[in-house]
Amino acid sequence: MVLNLIFLGPPGAGKGTVAQAVMDKYKLVQISTGDLLREEIASGSELGKKLAEVINAGQLVSDDLVSEMLSKDLAKKVSDPNFRGVIFDGFPRTQSQAPLLENILNEVNQKLNAVIYIESSKESVVKRLSSRWTCEKCKKVYNTVSFPPKKEGVCDDDGSKLIQREDDKPETIAKRYDTFIEKTSPLINYYKSKGILYKYDGNVPPLASIKAAEEIIEKIVKD
Ligand SMILES: [Zn+2]
Numbered sequence: 155m156v157l158n159l160i161f162l163g164p165p166g167a168g169k170g171t172v173a174q175a176v177m178d179k180y181k182l183v184q185i186s187t188g189d190l191l192r193e194e195i196a197s198g199s200e201l202g203k204k205l206a207e208v209i210n211a212g213q214l215v216s217d218d219l220v221s222e223m224l225s226k227d228l229a230k231k232v233s234d235p236n237f238r239g240v241i242f243d244g245f246p247r248t249q250s251q252a253p254l255l256e257n258i259l260n261e262v263n264q265k266l267n268a269v270i271y272i273e274s275s276k277e278s279v280v281k282r283l284s285s286r287w288t289c290e291k292c293k294k295v296y297n298t299v300s301f302p303p304k305k306e307g308v309c310d311d312d313g314s315k316l317i318q319r320e321d322d323k324p325e326t327i328a329k330r331y332d333t334f335i336e337k338t339s340p341l342i343n344y345y346k347s348k349g350i351l352y353k354y355d356g357n358v359p360p361l362a363s364i365k366a367a368e369e370i371i372e373k374i375v376k377d
Pocket of ligand 1: 293
């Protein structure tokens with residue numbers, strides 16, 4: 155059976171870790187729009203040149219261009235005799251992009267099997283992400299939970315002060331969380347209405363989160 159999946163979740167929900175584990179277990183491939191953009195530009199193709207122009211002008215890459223790129227890459231992956239399915243990363247981000255992905259999949263006789271939403275509270279995401287501290291001198295990154303410095307607030311290597319980067323501050327993380335919920339709720343409702351939305355409580359350690367995702371997939375495979 156082919157499994158085409160999307161994982162949704164706010165930044166800090168552990169989406170990357172879960173997607174990687176699922177990919178390994180079920181021998182899936184990933185299509186990341188960010189990676190595709192970088193590769194296409196590096197290749198120097200006509201499309202790559204167009205993309206570079208848009209990005210260099212500080213503009214957002216249009217849905218049409220992203221679709222073209224995705225479509226090209228998906229066709230290549232589907233034609234591989236070992237193709238078992240794909241996890242889409244970075245697209246769709248909004249509800250208006252969802253039908254575009256459906257078209258792209260239709261073109262190669264594929265469909266989206268499931269959208270797995272890793273539900274995480276703002277509190278747990280802030281707690282998880284705001285544990286990052288950076289040395290103001292050598293930029294070494296510490297994690298107060300998993301990789302704390304020997305002496306609180308001080309770099310092990312050079313004794314400099316540890317600071318919190320703007321991105322790692324609780325208020326920045328909270329704002330990103332709100333943006334995610336606001337932008338993604340319509341997309342989540344869209345997939346719910348299509349009957350392919352599955353969700354689980356992501357406020358758990360990584361291994362438990364992976365297990366919950368795999369349980370959902372096992373159910374889908376059986377049905
Ligand atoms: Zn340092």
